[in-house]
Amino acid sequence: MAEAGRIPVPLRLCRGCRHFVRIENELCDFCGGDLAALEAAHAEGVAEIRAVTAALRAAIAARGVAEAG
Amino acid sequence: MIVERADLSLPVRYSGLDDILKRVPVSVVWEITLACDLACQHCGSRAGRRRRDELTTAEAFDLVDQIAELGARSVGLIGGEAYLRKDWLQIIAAIRAAGMECDLQTGGRNLTDERVGQAAAAGLNAVGISIDGIGATHDRLRGVIGSFEMALAAMRNVRAHGLEVGVNTQINARTLHELRDLMDIIIEAGCHNWQLAITTAMGNAADHPDMLLQPWQMMEVLPLLAELASEGRERGLFLQPASNIGYFGPHESRLRNVMNEEIHFHGCNAGDTVMGIEADGTIKSCPGLPSPYAGGNIRDRRLRDIWENAEPMAFNRRRTVEDLWGYCRTCYYAETCLAGCTWTAHALMGRAGNNPMCHHRALDFDARGLRERLVKVKDAEGRSFDHGEFEIIVEAAGGEAALADG
Numbered sequence: 352m353a354e355a356g357r358i359p360v361p362l363r364l365c366r367g368c369r370h371f372v373r374i375e376n377e378l379c380d381f382c383g384g385d386l387a388a389l390e391a392a393h394a395e396g397v398a399e400i401r402a403v404t405a406a407l408r409a410a411i412a413a414r415g416v417a418e419a420g
Numbered sequence: 421m422i423v424e425r426a427d428l429s430l431p432v433r434y435s436g437l438d439d440i441l442k443r444v445p446v447s448v449v450w451e452i453t454l455a456c457d458l459a460c461q462h463c464g465s466r467a468g469r470r471r472r473d474e475l476t477t478a479e480a481f482d483l484v485d486q487i488a489e490l491g492a493r494s495v496g497l498i499g500g501e502a503y504l505r506k507d508w509l510q511i512i513a514a515i516r517a518a519g520m521e522c523d524l525q526t527g528g529r530n531l532t533d534e535r536v537g538q539a540a541a542a543g544l545n546a547v548g549i550s551i552d553g554i555g556a557t558h559d560r561l562r563g564v565i566g567s568f569e570m571a572l573a574a575m576r577n578v579r580a581h582g583l584e585v586g587v588n589t590q591i592n593a594r595t596l597h598e599l600r601d602l603m604d605i606i607i608e609a610g611c612h613n614w615q616l617a618i619t620t621a622m623g624n625a626a627d628h629p630d631m632l633l634q635p636w637q638m639m640e641v642l643p644l645l646a647e648l649a650s651e652g653r654e655r656g657l658f659l660q661p662a663s664n665i666g667y668f669g670p671h672e673s674r675l676r677n678v679m680n681e682e683i684h685f686h687g688c689n690a691g692d693t694v695m696g697i698e699a700d701g702t703i704k705s706c707p708g709l710p711s712p713y714a715g716g717n718i719r720d721r722r723l724r725d726i727w728e729n730a731e732p733m734a735f736n737r738r739r740t741v742e743d744l745w746g747y748c749r750t751c752y753y754a755e756t757c758l759a760g761c762t763w764t765a766h767a768l769m770g771r772a773g774n775n776p777m778c779h780h781r782a783l784d785f786d787a788r789g790l791r792e793r794l795v796k797v798k799d800a801e802g803r804s805f806d807h808g809e810f811e812i813i814v815e816a817a818g819g820e821a822a823l824a825d826g
Contacts, residue, residue, distance in 0.1 A: 353728045356440040356692030357737040360756040362668075364682050369670045371684050371753075380752065 366393040432521050433494040434678075435693035443737075444491040445695040445727060449498055449525075449707040452480070452511060453699050454804065456500040458527040459563030462590055462631065464622035464708055464767075465804045467500040474699040477507045479719070481514050483701070486723035488518035492695070496548075498525045498707065500699070503535055509542040516543030523548060525588060528574030529567055536577040546584035548615065549574050553595040554602055561594060575609045586613035591641060591665075592631045603648055607657050614652065616645065617662035618777060622708065622767040626800035626808040635776040636791035636817075638669075642779040646671035653677075663688060664761035668753045669779035687758040691733045705733045708763040710805045735772070736762070746774035746812070747781055767807040768794065776812055791817050 362371035367384035379386055433447040453474055456467035475483065487495060495515045502508050502524055515522040523546040524539065536547070551571050552561045558568035578585040587606045589595065595602075599616075606614060618641070619625050621632055633641065642665075649659040661675055666685045673681045690696075690713075691705030698704070701718040702711075703726045715730030727733060741754045746769075748759040759765050765775035776792050785791050791814075798809035 353443040354734070354737065356443045356689075357687070357739070358437075358440065359686035361686075362684055362753075362756055364673055364684075369673055371668055371672055 366390055433496075435689065439693050440689075442491070443692055443727075444493075445487070446492060446693045447494050447496065448487050448492045448695045448697065449496045450697040451498050451500065451699050451707065452502050452508060453505040454500040455504040456527070457504065457529045457564075458501070458567060460527070460624065461561050461563060461628050462592065462619045462623075462625040464620060464625065465500070466623045466802070466806075467804075470500075471699045471804075474505075475701050475718075477510060479701065480507065480511050483697070483718055483723065484511065484514045484518050486718065487515075487695075488520055490724060490727060492520055494521045494523065496523050496525055501527060501529070503531065503539075509538050512539060512542040512544050516545075521545045526550065526574065527562060527567065528571040529562075529564060530570075531574035531577060533577045533580065536574075536581045536583070540581040540583055544583060546586065547574075547578045548586040548588050548613070549578070550588045550590075551602065551606065552590045552592075553598045554605065557594055557598055561590070561592075572605075572609060575606075575611065579610050584613070585609075585611055586615060587611045588615045588617070590619045591616055592619035592625075592633055594631060596633070596637070596641065596644075599644065599648065603652060603657065607652070607655050612656055613658050613660060615660045615662060616665065618664050618764070620664060620708065620761075620764050620767050621796075621810065622710070622763070622807050623800070623805060626767070626796075626806070629794075629796045629810075632794070633777070634791075634793055635778070635812075636782050636786070636793070638777060638779040638782040639786060641665075642669055642671050642675065646674040649675050649677070662761075664764040664777065667757050667760050667778050667780055669783055671779070685757060685760070687756060688736055688760065688762045690762055691736045695727065703727070703730070703733070705736065706763055708805070710766060710807060713762075739772075744773045747776070748774045751781065753780060768810045769812075770798075770807070770809045785814070786817060789817050790814055793819075 361374055363374045365372055365379040365384060365386060366389040367379060368382035370381040372380050376386060435446040439446050453470055454465060454467045455470045512522050522544055524544055525548045528549040549571050552558050555568050559565050575585050618633060619631060645661060652659045672684050676683050694706055696704040696707030703715045704713050713732050715733035716726040739758050744754055744759050748754060759773050760775040760778060762772045764777055765772045793813045793815055794810040795813055796808055797811045800806045800808040
């Protein structure tokens with residue numbers, strides 16, 4: 352049985368300054384941002400983009416159906 | 421690069437945590453001959469003539485079986501120029517018959533339509549073609565007039581036979597300013613995968629220090645690559661930075677984003693999920709590493725024995741922060757990065773553990789009004805995979821020497 356390889360030490364992405372920081376951090380070592388708050392704001396932004404994209408897709412599909420009819 | 425293997429759309433050569441735990445040589449890079457039809461100024465192996473004692477066809481077939489036994493998923497054939505070996509098609513067929521993917525990395529000078537057709541029939545999955553710059557820049561680096569056009573013709577041949585085509589590019593002082601225009605050319609030519617590596621001071625490249633980038637130039641290289649990666653993704657081109665590009669500056673996520681922004685460099689993976697093989701059967705943990713890293717030869721030991729037990733193959737899983745030196749020893753990212761690419765660090769500094777070719781490091785020096793400059797202090801001897809030695813000069817960002825790094 353082969354000896355296991357080196358298990359990488361993971362890091363966490365700061366959504367404020369885009370630097371990677373230690374996963375146990377609460378604040379970013381580079382910009383001082385609150386990592387959890389920045390992550391929540393990022394998730395909110397992603398959700399908004401997804402909602403807008405879904406609405407756009409639905410509108411395009413509806414228009415396609417109307418034109419076909 | 422570590423990714424979730426559950427995402428089946430990723431190339432099979434990408435490794436996951438399970439591969440590391442089982443230490444599967446997911447990606448094997450095999451120099452099947454050192455014979456070459458180009459004369460590249462940066463060639464680490466100083467390819468040209470065959471090695472004195474390259475493996476026979478029977479030995480190559482046996483090696484294919486041994487590679488498959490270890491669980492490898494992908495075998496990349498390199499040279500020299502792999503197609504100059506008479507039995508290269510048989511080797512491709514054997515690799516495919518053993519259940520592994522096979523790709524060819526080539527300069528493409530004589531990758532004719534007929535050759536590509538034969539390779540496709542043998543089961544070749546993909547071809548990566550080396551294109552470093554545009555026109556004369558490429559021709560000069562590759563040592564053959566017309567080699568740029570030949571490489572583009574090879575790309576067309578590969579696509580005509582329905583194979584996936586990628587491009588490999590060396591980033592150095594002569595090519596850096598052509599990368600943006602080169603990206604347009606390769607997208608136009610139908611390329612979807614672009615692998616970039618910084619020219620490492622090994623073999624012929626060690627004889628051309630003027631070609632090598634300086635550490636402070638990472639402040640130009642990394643933002644550019646991040647920009648090209650984002651733009652490339654929008655245009656259907658997947659940019660793959662080699663392990664010697666990094667590390668951990670503000671562009672890390674954008675550069676290494678493979679469908680997940682939280683992916684980052686995890687350190688050298690030589691000997692954990694990567695294996696290199698020389699044409700005479702020498703086994704290494706990474707194809708570019710110099711001879712002290714050779715684990716043995718398959719003429720003397722079984723591949724599994726070398727992979728699992730040879731101590732020179734184990735340096736990566738033994739390495740700790742205590743093994744680092746110079747700037748890397750006290751770096752914020754030391755525990756994760758472990759001084760980045762072993763090949764690059766060893767080729768420059770004569771030993772691993774301190775790698776000046778780093779964006780985070782360049783930014784840190786710059787913030788203090790300083791920069792690092794490499795000066796060659798020892799020539800390479802002229803052998804395959806040899807290297808010289810460089811000294812780091814720390815100087816004012818404008819250029820005046822301040823102190824040397826230990």
